[in-house]
Amino acid sequence: EVQLVESGGGLVQPGGSLRLSCVASGFTFSNYDMKWVRQAPGKGLEWVSSIYSGGGATFYADSVKGRFTISRDNVKNTLYLQMNSLKTEDTAVYYCATRQDRGQGTQVTVSS
Secondary structure, three states, X not given: OOEEEEEOXXXXXXXXXXXXXXXXXXXXXXXXXXXXXXXXXXXXXXXEEEEOOOOOOEEEOOOOOOOEEEEEEOOOOEEEEEEOOOOHHHOEEEEEEOOOOEOOOEEEEEOO
């Protein structure tokens, strides 16, 4: 059974930082491209960032480029999202996902 468990969300002030983690199990993590997506209150799902299975290539939505960094540890079966210079519009539930599956999400709230 595929499991994706996110953690690291919370309440942070504008300009602050958070690091999200996603521990994967039930599949061969190192063989899969991974991504982060988010859903803001009252809005649809938005793609945030992707990383190839080997970590050799990363991609970002324009809205987070230069502020967020995706990475992975294929030994620890863990996906990360380092989020810096957070803005109020980054408030959302953040999910890690494969093409087919998504975790339960972790809430990120950016507010003063």
